[in-house]
Amino acid sequence: MSVVIIPAYKPDKTLIAITDKLWVYGCQIVVVDDGNGNEYESIFEKIDDICIILRNSEKRGKGAAIKTALTYIRQELWENQVIGIMDADGQYLSEDMIKLLGYARTHNKSLILGVREIEKDMTLRSRIGNKVTKMIFQFISGVKVSDIQTGLRAFSSNLLREMCLVKGERYEYERNVLLSMARSGISIEEVPI
Secondary structure, three states: OOOEEEOOOOOOHHHHHHHHHHHHOOOOEEEEEEEOOOHHHHHHHHHOOOEEEEEOOOOHHHHHHHHHHHHHHHOOOOOOEEEEOOOOOOOOOOOHHHHHHHHHHHHEEEEEEOOOOOOHHOOOOHHHHHHHHHHHHHHHOOOOOOOOOOOEEEEEEHHHHHHHHHHOOOHHHHHHHHHHHHHOOOOEEEHHH
């Protein structure tokens, strides 16, 4: 079984489309409402029958939302699964997540990143910033990663404990995951999407 985590802050109808497609593919979906309040309740009501919805009473950040879901999966869902994490904004296709989950199933000791050729559409300033960030990450971790900020990741439940222990409550959590995995000797693999 595959489980997909979607942290959601101020979601729109895109979240409904993403969850509908993932449901068709047979995924269990865990959406974390990161303190959205009543204004977004109609979105969550539309996906309530196909998703497990976890709620943070106030905005805690993307990392905290992901860890809320990871803790739930660790406590409530069965072992030997493949877990994916994707953003709620539709930046990535559900089909790309399915591709990553399939890859993670056969590479169960690795963290899998969905990466795309992003530099061709970047401004020169963004391209330089991206290259510098990648170089710094590689220097610190010893691991070369094309996109340290990708919002599309997958891994086996074998890594669940380590993922729960990573520090960070906001966007830094995703970077910290990469550093933690690299320092622990866990392979980080990239899949083109």
